[in-house]
Amino acid sequence: MRRLFLLPALMFIMSCSSHIERIEVTELDYPPDLGIVHRAVWGWQPLQDVLPPHIIHYVTIHHGGEDFPADKDPVEYLRNLQAWSRTEKKWIDIPYHFMIDMNGTIYETRPINYPGDTNTEYDPTGHALVCVMGNYENQILSEKQLDAVVALTAYLVEHFGVSLENIKGHKDYAETLCPGKDLYRYLVDGTIVRRVKDRLGELPQ
Secondary structure, X not given: OHHHHHHHHHHHHHHHHHHHHHOOOOOOXXXXXXXXXXXXXXXXXXXXXXXXXXXXXXXXXXXXXXXXXOOOOHHHHHHHHHHHHHHOOOOOOOOOOEEEOOOOOEEEOOOOOOOOOOOOOOOOOOEEEEEEOOOOOOOOXXXXXXXXXXXXHHHHHHHHOOOHHHEEEHHHOOOOOOOOXXXXXXXXXXXXXXXXXXXXXXXXX
């Protein structure tokens, strides 16, 4: 009788092990001045499924697309967004790799080794997706948020060898208002790329 129960048990263990082994999460080594809030800190729930991994060639800036009041809890928002992304959209996770709150705090979200997701007609494979919470068709981007976008983008450009020409906004790839006119103007006038370049020039070689 023992042999009858042993084989299914072993098959179940092997099946679970292979599933765990294929869900790999790339952990990045951030400089302390970025002040990144790691996934484990805000309560991120581990992946249950994955997409084919990708290599980063672009940094693409988004906004959340909904007004974000100053008193709204960003951690609660992230937890709800993760649950919604998985249950309602059937995505593997929050669609963006990083999210920036109203105070310029940067949160790790989807693991960088898996492509993001979008409701629009562009393929985010190869893109590091940076999203600022809020709606910048209506809201005004703060200097703290702009500083965070620049600092994070500079880190991603340096770490992955992204060309400065590949720092763009969501609307550069799809018919959308994202990342909102008050955020997108800093891409149009070259502010973000210029400040990224300046920041990279100040970093130790």
